[in-house]
Amino acid sequence: MKSPRRYTVLAATAVAAALALTACSSNGKGSGDATSSAPAGDQKVTITVAGLLPTADDAAKKQLADRVASFQAKYPNITVKPEDYNWLASTFTAQLAGGTLPNVFEIPLTDGKTLIENHQLADIDKYVKALPYGDQFNEKLIANGTGDDGHIYAVPAKSIYAVALHYNRNLFKDAGLDPDKPPTTWDEVRADAKQIHDKTGKAGYATMALDNSGGWQLAAGANSRGGVIEKFDGTKYTATLDDPAVKEHLQWLHDLKWEDKSLLDRTDLGWGEINTEFAAGNLAMYTSGSDVYNALVQANGVTKDWGYGLTAIPTSNGGGALTGGTMAAVTKDSTDAQKDAAVKWIDWWYLAKLQDKDQAIADAKGLAEQNPPQAVGTPVLPIFSKENYQQSQEWIKDYINVPLDDMKGYTDVMFTQNLVPEASASVQDLYAQLFPVVQAVISDKNADIDKLLKDANAAGQSAIDSAK
Structure with a gap:
């Protein structure tokens, strides 16, 4: 989802094959001089745009301001006003209905x-x-x-991710574990989490449990074990929140908490909260989108030498990594001139750097030269093609400042791992039914998992049916 998470976590639908990466390849054209078919001309226009997380540091804000200034130099008749933006399932619907979203806003892919x-x-x-x-x-x-109707209403814009396992290399070392050999199965994750807790006193693992983020990550755990939270037979969507793999992952979390004592003792961790705890060194492992390093740098002060590690989420029984991402869209009440300006901004801020060498270098240089530097080169799945992605990484190689050597557990398989799309129908409603189950299981040793999932599934199916 937008990882129900934060600023723009996302979600993906039929992305499984998507990221089999069969997209059209680039024709090599630059996008910096892109013009739309209905230019604003001499008409002056103002647009508001989704900016950064409210917690973004001064360096990130300066980089955005510089990009706005260079955009307005190119398009002097367009005034761009960035607004802090943090997509949350709990507030987005009201913002959309109330007309308080910026002209350019971000949504989960699904x-x-x-x-x-x-x-x-x-x-x-x-x-x-x-x-x-x-x-x-x-x-x-x-x-x-x-x-x-075949018309485009939103475009993939950033953070096309697969859920991965993030880990603290220093805590691995402190516990006598080899950080260059992160766990590859859920049993290994559990064993390492217990050893870390026993040796260091720190939580070996943590899970999101607050709002839809908790449901999102429970679904990711189930997907990795070969399960799904929704099925489609070609005509009908059916909730499967009681899938055996969902129960298996809940039982695993239960055992970490109540048997091993290695789970971080908090039920109020959302996307941002778990990042904060991780950056503070209070936990060794958690799952989230593979792009989270960007936010850890921007909002939590993590640096290249902090000790960050990234590896693939463990999989079994034909399971895979849940995928997601962010799309950029434009408010329905925008004028034609604002739509034209909005797409120019989407091109400038999100996409040009993926298609044009000069734009790519300018963006990377701007990020790398901030004080403190922002992340450049975090692994993400390609919006266009694998070849286009690899070319853009080559363009910016002199500015890449993320610890790629400590991300090999993920980058070695990012183009070959099995990818699982998010549920298509009422996905946020399904997550909303699952997160209270996560909270119950890690706060009550005797929680009845079967009953909790049965009730959640009934409510989830009702949400799907009522959305028709």
Whole structure:
């Protein structure tokens, strides 16, 4: 989901194949000079745009300000006003209905289809297709922002991720474990978590349990074990929150908490809260989107020499890594001039750096030269093609400042691991039913997992049925 998480966590739908990376390849055109088919011309226009997390540091704010200034130098008739932005399932619907979102806003990948069907996004088709790379998006990703009419209403913009295992290399060392050999099975995660707790007194593992983030990560655990929280038979969506793999992962969390005492004793960890605890050195491992390092640097002060490690989420029984991402969309009440300006900004802020060497270098240089430096080169799954992604990484190689050597457990498999799309129907409602179950299991040793899941599944199916 937007990782129900924070600023823009996401979600992905039929991204499984998406990230089999069969997208169209780049034709090499730069995007910095992209113009839409309905230019604003001499008309002055002002747009508000999703900016940074409210907790972003001064360096990140300066980098955004510099990019806004360079954009306005290129398009002097467009005034851009960034606003702090933090996508939350609990507030987004009210913001959308109340008209308080910026002209350019971010949504989870899987929410695109629903918002389009509800006529809540602006049609930006002609502006996007006028971009030099308008026909080069990964087809499985752009499908999430395309309506039944074939028009584009949102575009994949950033953080196309797979859920991965993040770990503290220093705590591994302190516990006598080899940080270059992170766990590859859930049994190994449990054993390492217990050893870390026993040797260091720190929590070996933590899980999100607050709001939809908790449901999102329970689903990720179930997906990795070969389960799903929703099935589709071609005509009907069926909630499967009581899937055996969901129960298996809940039991695993229960045992970490009540038998091993290695689970961080908090039931109020959302996406941002767990990042804060991790950055403070209070836990050794947790799962989240593979792109989380960016936020740890931007909002939590993590540096390259901090001791961060990234590896693939353990999988079994044909399971895979839950995928997600962020799409950029435009408010429905935007004028034509604002839509045109909005797509120009989406090109400038999110996408040009993936298609144009000069833009890529300028963006990377700006991030790397901030004080403190911002993350450059964090592994993400490609919005266009694998080849395009590898080319853009080559362009910015002189500025990459993330600990790639300590991310090999993930990067070695990122293009070959099995990827699982998020549920398509009422996904946020399903997460909302699951997170109280997570909270119950880690706060009550005698929680009845079967009953909790049975009740959650009934409520989840009701949400799916009522959304028709």
